[in-house]
Amino acid sequence: SYVLTQPPSVSVAPGKTARITCGGNNIGSKSVHWYQQKPGQAPVLVIYYDSDRPSGIPERFSGSNSGNTATLTISRVEAGDEADYYCQVWDSSSDHPNYVFGTGTKVTVL
């Protein structure tokens, strides 16, 4: 089955840039989506189709995807960005298509 690997944690100072990676075999050939989840809350979509932002999501959130790594970038980090972030793809490569989530990354704002 397809595996998406994320770093367990990323720490960043306010105002700086956080980069969260999502590694997968030839992930650049897939559409990658990103979710933000704050403690006790449901996930919220922040990036879809690698780099598109839903309405209401700040421009500080951006995404890219190439080769074996997709990246979520949060610019000018704010305290309110502290959350868990998950990448997600649809893997149709096997005989049992699956909706795969990454292992999750906890972003801590110092």
Next chain:
Amino acid sequence: EVQLVESGGGLVQPGGSLRLSCAASGFTFSSYWMHWVRQAPGKGLVWVSRINSDGSSTSYADSVKGRFTISRDNAKNTLYLQMNSLRAEDTAVYYCARAEYGGGPYFDYWGQGTLVTVSS
């Protein structure tokens, strides 16, 4: 405003059953494929099941296949998850989510979740 509201969670003994519901509003429910995603305490998100817009096609994660059944009532704008033969490892918050399909499906709206605890 799109709203998804889950209900039906609770404490159940191993081997027991539970039915979750997800009431949808603010969009044309019958036009969307719907999913269940779960999250064990302190763990990540795991896809559980999906159903197409008219209910004629379903799919399940291997971990729940044969034990869980997803269904929907488009007249009532409600999604269901019937969970049988529950195990301790099914303990999780269960979210219903609306999916957008195009270049690759993603979940654009989520409910607040309902907690299922399987324990004796």
